[in-house]
Amino acid sequence: MNPLRTIGRTFLETSDTVGGITLVVWQILKALLPPKFDREQTWLNLYKVGVKSYPIVIMTSLFTGAIMVIQSGQYVKATGATGLLGWGAGYAVLAEIGPVLIGLMFSGRVGANNTAELGTMRVTEQIDALRTLAIDPMHYLVVPRFLSMVSMLLLLTALGDLFALIGGALTSQFVLDVNWRVFFQGVVNSSLLDEYLTGLTKGVVFGASISVVSCYYGLGVTGGAAGVGRAVNSCVVTSAIGIFVWDYLITYIVNGL
């Protein structure tokens, strides 16, 4: 295969994707100023996206906090610096690991589901039916999903942070024999408010990124069931890349480099 042709095709495909995603962002902004979206669909999506994701987020967070404590446990035991246990786990979980892992879980559960749902609506002409009924799919389908994912990933990140600390405290108590009060005292004394707010900001940005990417791939499906499968695959990959790119940029900006 001609390498120049491969590079050219990759460049064109990437440009197409970036351009398409930018157009979706533009249309969402246009629909939000002034707000034009279906409220019933928004409530429905808040439930589907948020309430139904609580169990998986709680599980992920409990284990993330626990793993952080186990990782730092041997050094804490060796040095006896039990006060650092809460700081170490809290710092890693609140600013970095928590939002990223919750974002990845969210993109796998909610983003993929969203792409499959919109893609199926597309191939079964339900989106054309909406347009024929004088309903803008952006207002009815996309904006409610965008608002739901952004707000719910923010709340899920906050909830995940709490359960990650609980997971860390339980592990500290029952695995390392460090009293859970010492663990939480370490978290409080470390003044991790900035890290906590950075994590929440990441939750909002990841939510926006996952919703835009999943809607873009869902609305662009062609080619029946196989097309839906390809779109879901692309959505998961692009969302994951998006999470790491945004994570890098936010970390870079917050640390003032």
Next chain:
Amino acid sequence: MSPATDQPGQREVVLRVENLSLWFGEVCVLDGVDFEMRAGEVVGLIGPGGVGKTVFCKLCCGLLEPDGGRIEVLGQDLSGASGKERQALRERIGLVFQNYALFDFMTVGDNVAFPMRQRASHLAKDQREAFSEENIAAKVQERLAEVDLPRVRHLMPNELSGGMKKRVGLARANINDPELIFFDDPTAGLDPVTSSKIFNLIRKTQAQRNSSCLVVSHDIDRMRPACDRYILLYQGKVHFSGTAQQAMASKDPVLRDFFGKEAGLIA
């Protein structure tokens, strides 16, 4: 829309297509199609598979953009229409999809009520009286009864047969009393008895509301009682436009292929 006169040839034009062309890549699907349809007419759009009949319907509803030519629907030129004008126009037309396109996350009742509820959401509060939930429920029940499905309101679309889905699609397309309705192969995959019922329904609802209908189908025998005249799309162009009698009297081999043995009998 009330026709200006009872003479079909002098009624208001509800759909005018001039020199319409559409390409899919290197394939020319429509190549200079000219067509006119008047208020109160039921026109059958026929042609071989893949000739562009569905595409033609979608172009007329503004779901696809043509590569050339002009489409005027209910007096509105689609090419020059703004988003708001298209939205206003779509509230006056209906489309029954070949594959039903029922919203699978809603019950049948909600599917049929959906266009009414959405229309109500665009109106000012004092104009919404006719769109109260009681009125919507009554109209949904009426439309479902018209299509012989009075007891399926609470079912989900996946609990219905193909013929029932088609009829629900018909009820949904009719709920806002559109002036012009497009039926994209409304009997595809249905048995002959159900097909006849669907065509009778189309004629009946058209007669009740004096709407205009463009019906895409291959089922020429069964659509005959429903249609006033036919358009035959062939090789991207309108090959024939006229009544069944004119088609059957013709010696054109393409027409004879389509109108089958009936054409042979007259010829």
